[in-house]
Amino acid sequence: MKTYIVETKNIIHNVQVLKQKAGKATIWGVVKGNGYGLGAARLAQVLYEEGITHFAVTALEEAAALREEQREDMQILMLRETSDPRELEQLLQLDVICTIGSVEAAEAVNAAAHTVGKKARAHVKLDTGMGRYGFLPQQIEQAKALWKYENIEMEGVFTHFYRGGNEKVRNQQFAAFQAMVTELRQAGCEVGMVHCCNSLAFWYGPEMHLDAVRLGSCLLGRVCYAQEAGLMRVGYVQADVEALRTIPKGHNVGYGGDCQVKRETKIAVIGVGYLHGFSVERGYDVFRPRDCIHSMARYLKYLLKRHCLTVEINGKTCPVLGHVGMVNLIADVTDIPCALHDPVVVQVNPLDLKAMEVRFQ
Numbered sequence: 001m002k003t004y005i006v007e008t009k010n011i012i013h014n015v016q017v018l019k020q021k022a023g024k025a026t027i028w029g030v031v032k033g034n035g036y037g038l039g040a041a042r043l044a045q046v047l048y049e050e051g052i053t054h055f056a057v058t059a060l061e062e063a064a065a066l067r068e069e070q071r072e073d074m075q076i077l078m079l080r081e082t083s084d085p086r087e088l089e090q091l092l093q094l095d096v097i098c099t100i101g102s103v104e105a106a107e108a109v110n111a112a113a114h115t116v117g118k119k120a121r122a123h124v125k126l127d128t129g130m131g132r133y134g135f136l137p138q139q140i141e142q143a144k145a146l147w148k149y150e151n152i153e154m155e156g157v158f159t160h161f162y163r164g165g166n167e168k169v170r171n172q173q174f175a176a177f178q179a180m181v182t183e184l185r186q187a188g189c190e191v192g193m194v195h196c197c198n199s200l201a202f203w204y205g206p207e208m209h210l211d212a213v214r215l216g217s218c219l220l221g222r223v224c225y226a227q228e229a230g231l232m233r234v235g236y237v238q239a240d241v242e243a244l245r246t247i248p249k250g251h252n253v254g255y256g257g258d259c260q261v262k263r264e265t266k267i268a269v270i271g272v273g274y275l276h277g278f279s280v281e282r283g284y285d286v287f288r289p290r291d292c293i294h295s296m297a298r299y300l301k302y303l304l305k306r307h308c309l310t311v312e313i314n315g316k317t318c319p320v321l322g323h324v325g326m327v328n329l330i331a332d333v334t335d336i337p338c339a340l341h342d343p344v345v346v347q348v349n350p351l352d353l354k355a356m357e358v359r360f361q
């Protein structure tokens, strides 16, 4: 048996820390990627109970899931630009605020609003360096023209940092953003809510909080400043010892023949493997030469430092032996008390979670 346990009280703790830092700025709880793996609606519910009423998504399904509960004051912002008429119509029906970063998207939102028969709400996206959605500084005239659409109510303007943790890059992007916002204001555009910070910029650039901040990974404590800020990890895989055996000195453990035990060893087999998200490397493609080189480098590191992966059994940290399998891993429990079916705690990034039930506790 294995379950991903979400520690709700830790999320609540993180929200309190972040709220303190945010001060008067509105927090958009970013619940994209199905709530960073925890479930968009369930995560949003916890945040809502802590007073967060603004949510940002990147999928229609996430917006629909959030709207299942009737919460009058809940605002939902779609961070992705879309010009797909059907998707837009559904977003408008769900009263989702759209992102507009191009003339094409503006035309599409305006048309969808006409079809649905109600005014669309939108935020304008400015590209200050990310290179994804948005009007470039040299396209500011196009952005100014957005306020003329009959069926669109412009409620905000935002940009996104591509290196929020880097002071120089962050300052450059922020300056470009402010210059564009000023131009819009001078042209008489009512810009509404102005926002730019993600988790990294939020922490390292408090002077950039403006009207609102968009926080995702820090809600789960998954940011480099977690320790410094006192943010907590919010979940773990709860598994159990499925088999317990003793193997003789020199015996192999796992695929590849890279691990031979140096002593008689008590091993515990645990039913969590890379299929479930343990120890996976994101974005690895065996057909891409660069990835193969990276993977070789990783393998060398593994050979040098075999015992870098661990799990926790009965409150004790145990090294993982050999390569992690698809559906199981093997832990060295020679030095600790360990019985069959004892509970095991395995750390997995929820973004990598698969084939497992998620339970909020």
Ligand SMILES: *Cc1c(COP(=O)(O)O)cnc(C)c1O
Pocket (backbone or CB within 6 Å): 030, 032, 079, 160, 197, 198, 199, 200, 214, 215, 216, 217, 218
């Ligand atoms: C993902 C995302 C965020 C949140 O980023 P975190 O670093 O996880 O806080 C904010 N804004 C946009 C546009 C995003 O895509």
